[in-house]
Amino acid sequence: MHYQVRIAGEGENWLRLELVSVPLSMGNAIRRLIINEVPTMAVEEALVIENTSILTNEVLTHRISLIPFVTDLDNYVLPEECDCGSNLGCDRCSVRFSLRCAATNEVLTVYSSDLVRESGSEVVRPTSGEFQIVKLAPGQNVELELYVRLGKGKKHAKWQPGIATLYEEDGRRVLYVESFGQLPPRRILLEAVKIFEENVTELENSLEKVIGSGGGEG
Template identity: 30%
Template structure:
């Protein structure tokens, strides 16, 4: 008999572009469904159509258009300034959800595209024009055209030039490189960005990393391990790659140092080797360490490409998963009603 579970979430780390959190009291199918929705079904915006007016660079139009599609575009809700759609019929996961501002082009009643279903971005860079404003020693160097040269006609949408402020400070470029221009070369185009999901094309996927793993349960027999000579304790640590096992305090005297797991994610891969070794080292022949993977608790690691903050990304994925489950429930109820009618 299935029991009703009440999953709980524990956030270990949360930044704008990275998050690690744990989900407790659920099962692998739910965790994997959440992962797949985050990768393939959270709505984002990306360049989908490019019209070139001038391209004398070394790259042809198709390659540049492909690169433009992979530049993340971030939607920024501006309270009091952003005009939201007035035809929303369902409650979305967040006020910052991009679907409160834009609709899919295929669902819009405009002739081609409009402010409610698309965003126009333009770029116009000529080497000779830029060279006039460069220092003399740089006049003949290739000109790097980056995402910073893209001009968005919608203040709510802008290209993401760097993942973090630290990356922006360390980089020698002014954004994501599109192409390099030499003397006499020029690039001008108009790009149309539209809504989409990763299932249609990977350029709409909001994540660069989205993985989960079972939470390991580890037990160390501290009393038995503490009775071993320091050299044998070092041998247990060396049975795993560096960083998996270690001491709680490397500077403490050997007799006061306690063996601990440094990397929970890796211990499951090497626990069999450690168990075999500690069985041979133990006077009783019993293993001094055991570990197994939980089938109800899972750890997620997520990195965003920058188009959506990670917290919004998770909320949008949960909303989408709930919507799918509701649609499934309605479809099942319809089938039951049809059977009853028959």
């Protein structure tokens, strides 16, 4: 069957598709895959070396973990697909950042732009340098090691690549995708379609084994 799709509108971080002959169930499956299955990068492990700020270690690391990172899907794999066996990852599944800031004579605001990449792809970086992390009073300082890794939205919302909605407009079925900045919207959509195809192939192979062998439970 041939499915017809048209681009109804596009911007830097959004894409609107008209699903001309795509079944509603298929469009909704792709929408759910975008939200739950397309991987992006975020801080998964944070080692607090020193923290004399007003924030507790838990609150500080939680704020940092919610910072979205521009994602490199071509050179990194999900932690569960890597054979390194390390909680902190390796060059195939982790990018290491550090945060070292100290306030001397006046209040210092620490931003995501203060994160320093220590290893890994130069592609990986915060989507914006303007995310405020913490304010340090004179004499306070923070020092952390951060490990950025791939993850999926079904595990935690910090890994969601964006929003995806499916709706009817003037008799047309429309899929709207908006990126949070980790990946371009076109890449998000293509990754979701690839995952959809892989899932269908896996299901098809499983059915062939069961039906072909006459097995299964009655």
